[in-house]
Amino acid sequence: xxxxxxxxxxxxxxxxxxxxxxxxxxxxASDYFIWYKQESGKGPQFIIDIRSNMDKRQGQRVTVLLNxxxxxxxxxxxxxxxxxxxxxxxxENRAGGGNKLTFGTGTQLKVEL
Amino acid sequence: xxxxxxTPKFQVLKTGQSMTLQCAQDMNHNSMYWYxxxxxxxxxxxxxxxxxxxxxxxxxxxxxxxxxxxxxxxxLRLESAAPSQTSVYFCASRPEASNYGYTFGSGTRLTVV
Numbered sequence: 001x002x003x004x005x006x007x008x009x010x011x012x013x014x015x016x017x018x019x020x021x022x023x024x025x026x027x028x029a030s031d032y033f034i035w036y037k038q039e040s041g042k043g044p045q046f047i048i049d050i051r052s053n054m055d056k057r058q059g060q061r062v063t064v065l066l067n068x069x070x071x072x073x074x075x076x077x078x079x080x081x082x083x084x085x086x087x088x089x090x091x092e093n094r095a096g097g098g099n100k101l102t103f104g105t106g107t108q109l110k111v112e113l
Numbered sequence: 114x115x116x117x118x119x120t121p122k123f124q125v126l127k128t129g130q131s132m133t134l135q136c137a138q139d140m141n142h143n144s145m146y147w148y149x150x151x152x153x154x155x156x157x158x159x160x161x162x163x164x165x166x167x168x169x170x171x172x173x174x175x176x177x178x179x180x181x182x183x184x185x186x187x188x189l190r191l192e193s194a195a196p197s198q199t200s201v202y203f204c205a206s207r208p209e210a211s212n213y214g215y216t217f218g219s220g221t222r223l224t225v226v
Contacts, residue, residue, distance in 0.1 A: 034214040043117075043203055043217035044156075051212060089155065091214070099144050099163055099207065100171075101215060105155040 012110045019077040021107045023090035026071060032093035034101065035064060035075045039086045047075070047088075077109075085111045115139050119204050119218035126194040126225045134189040134221050136204030142216070143209040145187035147171075147179060149200040150220075156203065162187055164209070194225045 013019045025033070031052045036044035050057045050064045050073075057064050063076040073090055087108050091101040120135045138145065143164045148156040148171075158171030162181040176198060178190045187206075191198060201222050205215035 032212050036214075041220075043219045044215075045217070046214045049212075049214055093212070099209070100146070100158060100161060103156040105153065 009105075010108045010110065012112055013080050014112050015080060015082060017080055019075075019080045019084065019109060021075045021077075021088050021090075021109065023073040023075075023104055024071060025073060025090075025092050027092065027094050027102075028068075028071065029095045030092040031095045033064070033066060033073050034091045034093075035062075035073075036089045036091060036103075037084075037086045038089065038106070044089060080109075080111050082111050082113065085109055117204055117206055117216050117218035119202075119221050121221060122219065123222050124224070126191075126223065128195060128225060130194050131190065131192050132194065133191075134202055134204075134223075135186070136188065136218060137186045138204075138206040138216070139185065140206060140208075140216065141184070142206035143184070144207045145181065146205045146207070146215065147177075147187070147189045148203045148205065149173065150203060151200050159189065159202075191223075194223075196225045199223060199225045 034049040035047040037047050038044040048059045048062050048064050050066050061078045065074045087106040089103050089106045091103045117138045146161040147159040150156050157173050159177050160179040162168045165184045168179050180188045201220050203220050204218045207215050
């Protein structure tokens with residue numbers, strides 16, 4: 001069935017390295033994508049979004065890349081810090097989907113000192 | 114701005130008891146949502162309200178009811194709690210436009226014994 005999925009459930013990186021978290025989506029009608037960060041015991045927090053008419057968007061230390069040809073989304077975090085340790089979710093907005101987001105299952109990012 | 118406020122933060126219920134989870138947002142958002150989050154399963158939509166006066170079932174509505182009391186408030190009720198409803202519950206809100214993300218509350222951790 002249609003889904004938003006993540007390639008890796010856990011990603012471990014060294015402090016200072018760059019992190020890349022990947023997400024596959026299967027609905028070609030999705031028009032908007034978001035990355036959320038969820039720290040332990042807290043609700044998900046918005047990190048960055050991208051619309052389907054864009055390939056790349058940059059924020060502060062984060063970049064989201066969208067490849068519509070292969071239906072792939074990635075989140076790049078530069079110079080990963082201990083405070084980046086969290087679960088990261090991608091979400092897609094499916095056009096005509098009733099103003100609801102569909103979430104992936106999440107990737108746990110662990111930053112090693 | 115408080116954003117999305119959920120109460121209570123923690124609750125323990127006995128099987129068969131009822132309770133209402135409260136959610137309020139002060140951002141004048143039209144759409145509101147209730148999700149549950151279980152380990153390894155990501156966020157699953159229980160019910161949502163696209164606008165004041167409307168509610169719709171999500172992916173896992175059984176055992177729950179909702180009330181969109183006004184534009185600010187969206188409550189989730191468990192009429193007869195079951196151990197399978199042990200979870201973390203998140204409320205979220207969103208502007209009507211579909212090119213915005215959700216704002217989440219901090220969650221309610223519910224345990225049913």
